[in-house]
Amino acid sequence: MSTLSAVVVDAASFAAWLFLVAVGLTLVFGVLRLLNIAHGAFYSVGAYAAVYAIGASVTLGWATWIQLVAALAAAVAIGAVIGLLTERCILGRLYGYPEPLVLIATYALFLILDDATKLVSGGGSLYAAQPRDSLGQIGIGGLQYPVYDVALIGVSMMLAAIVWFVLNRTRVGRCVTAVVFDSEISAAMGIHVGRIKTATFMVGAALGCLAGALTAPKIAVSPGMGVEVIVIAFAVVVVGGLGSIPGALLGAAIIGLARALTAHLLPELEIFAVYLVMAGVLAVRPFGLLAPAQARRI
Amino acid sequence: MTRRQIDWTIATLLGVAIAASLSASGVPGWIRYLGQLSTATALTSAGVMILLRAGLLSFGQGLFYFVGGYAVALTTKLAAITDAFVVLLVATISAGLVAVILGSFLARYRGIFFSMLTLAVSMVVFGIATKVRLFGGSDGLNIGLMSYAGYRPRGADAQWSGFVFCIWVWAAFSIATHILLRSRFGWLIRAVADNEVRVEYLGYSVKQIVWVAYTLAGMLGGAGGALAGLSARHVDPQFAYWTTAGDFIFVVLLSGQASILSPAFGAFLLEVLRSYASALFPDQWQSVFGAMMLAIVLFLPVGLDRLVTLLWSMTRKAVSRRSRSLAGGVVS
Numbered sequence: 001m002s003t004l005s006a007v008v009v010d011a012a013s014f015a016a017w018l019f020l021v022a023v024g025l026t027l028v029f030g031v032l033r034l035l036n037i038a039h040g041a042f043y044s045v046g047a048y049a050a051v052y053a054i055g056a057s058v059t060l061g062w063a064t065w066i067q068l069v070a071a072l073a074a075a076v077a078i079g080a081v082i083g084l085l086t087e088r089c090i091l092g093r094l095y096g097y098p099e100p101l102v103l104i105a106t107y108a109l110f111l112i113l114d115d116a117t118k119l120v121s122g123g124g125s126l127y128a129a130q131p132r133d134s135l136g137q138i139g140i141g142g143l144q145y146p147v148y149d150v151a152l153i154g155v156s157m158m159l160a161a162i163v164w165f166v167l168n169r170t171r172v173g174r175c176v177t178a179v180v181f182d183s184e185i186s187a188a189m190g191i192h193v194g195r196i197k198t199a200t201f202m203v204g205a206a207l208g209c210l211a212g213a214l215t216a217p218k219i220a221v222s223p224g225m226g227v228e229v230i231v232i233a234f235a236v237v238v239v240g241g242l243g244s245i246p247g248a249l250l251g252a253a254i255i256g257l258a259r260a261l262t263a264h265l266l267p268e269l270e271i272f273a274v275y276l277v278m279a280g281v282l283a284v285r286p287f288g289l290l291a292p293a294q295a296r297r298i
Numbered sequence: 299m300t301r302r303q304i305d306w307t308i309a310t311l312l313g314v315a316i317a318a319s320l321s322a323s324g325v326p327g328w329i330r331y332l333g334q335l336s337t338a339t340a341l342t343s344a345g346v347m348i349l350l351r352a353g354l355l356s357f358g359q360g361l362f363y364f365v366g367g368y369a370v371a372l373t374t375k376l377a378a379i380t381d382a383f384v385v386l387l388v389a390t391i392s393a394g395l396v397a398v399i400l401g402s403f404l405a406r407y408r409g410i411f412f413s414m415l416t417l418a419v420s421m422v423v424f425g426i427a428t429k430v431r432l433f434g435g436s437d438g439l440n441i442g443l444m445s446y447a448g449y450r451p452r453g454a455d456a457q458w459s460g461f462v463f464c465i466w467v468w469a470a471f472s473i474a475t476h477i478l479l480r481s482r483f484g485w486l487i488r489a490v491a492d493n494e495v496r497v498e499y500l501g502y503s504v505k506q507i508v509w510v511a512y513t514l515a516g517m518l519g520g521a522g523g524a525l526a527g528l529s530a531r532h533v534d535p536q537f538a539y540w541t542t543a544g545d546f547i548f549v550v551l552l553s554g555q556a557s558i559l560s561p562a563f564g565a566f567l568l569e570v571l572r573s574y575a576s577a578l579f580p581d582q583w584q585s586v587f588g589a590m591m592l593a594i595v596l597f598l599p600v601g602l603d604r605l606v607t608l609l610w611s612m613t614r615k616a617v618s619r620r621s622r623s624l625a626g627g628v629v630s
Contacts (some may be wrong), residue, residue: 035410035413035414082492090596097595097599099353099409099410100350101595102352104355105591105592105596107591107593108589108591109600110588111584111587112584112588112589112592115585115588116585118581119582216335231414231417231418231421234418238411238414242410271422271425272422283403286407287306298545
């Protein structure tokens, strides 16, 4: 019984984290049609921003919730600024370029941002565990979990709801959906496609930083932590279907469950769980579970 | 057109190899070592170039580099074979086998799927390699001195023969690859990037072409990894890490894809840049590297070799106009 509840809580907690790191990536892919390798770097930039913001708030003696708000605000602000600069100065010039070149450009960005975090932090590991420690533990099914980790599940679901609401119930969201569907027709209908793309990239980058900031209290923040994130986020997005928000939710749920199951039942398979699920899904549905079939270009 | 024309690519490769072997004992050791490292990088990058000609960007070329390097380290360690020709063969064949197996799955994917799946595979291997004791964990393995078909050089002779061996292996593999790229298969690879459906209507299997190209890239990567292992006399899991694959992508991005000579030129440039940049900016090499990549993508996306090709075809056109005969403008 306790194994079952442990699997469920672990699955939910891991799926929540997966959705956090994947949602920005899939949003950017949907609108800009580019796979942003630098998303992993945004994640680590966000984590560093959170570490410094939490460190500063702790020295000032602020309450736990203010520490968290400060961390998230710092991460989102930095993400939006980097996103704006990146889209305006680099990626905006590359629309219509061959796919490999755009991928190389985002890889180059990853290297630069990753090195920048090393330069600022000095290269060692940093910790920001104060908010997580001060929130204490909670007992679920006979096991103790940090309240922070359980709360992340709620935050992730709230984020999913917000993204869904913005995309489906607001005017801006409908414009974004239209651009995803066909950017030329949207432009003809009077949607400012360039502005939508810039804004989407800013939101995507901010979401990447937000994911890093929310994860920072749980881990040792160190350089190079973004590499694993980009591969795993890609796996999540691919399982659900590139560019689809419900797909990211589904992919996160499936991979989270697979990882929690293997962690408890077959620990030696745990590090392969993500890749096995991805390979299995791609073998059956090459474009992911929720992506529509595509016609071949002649 | 019955007269056989000289293939200038093969002539250049042979010329460079002969010149390098003759001058090997005269040039300073560090230049020789840079050249030796470039041969390893050049062969591995040639694999990236072949796949890029098919429109596929591989982030997993480091995997074959890793397989080649570790094949050398493990055969010398476990089987006590020190003959350079044998270990090179073992490395190339094992990398080829790995590529055949992975290719059966990967050849179905294009674009970012191909890139990210190759990345995922090599990162998984990197993760395993850092933990397996047989592979020496994250410290890697050392490689002893080599013998060359019975000849066992020591000291300065060993450095000289290592260099000459690398140069000639590079030349031989490059010539073989060049002949293959010149053939119908080589043109089919380009056709895949252009339009897959048309290639299939012509009666070829695109999946097979990509599979063979991937295997070829794997074998070149294996040979390159073997040369790298022999030169540095050390291999570590970093070979399979994605930034290693990024180096090979950089080489092809810098030099372009016009000919088998391009990655050799790019590889030498990379090794020179790396040794200068790591002296000037020891901690910022990665951002210098990234900034150069961005600058190339933004300002010279076709690569440096297009400039050379352009000049070459201009001179050839001028020559052929003088001799009043037809001449092809394409150098391959």
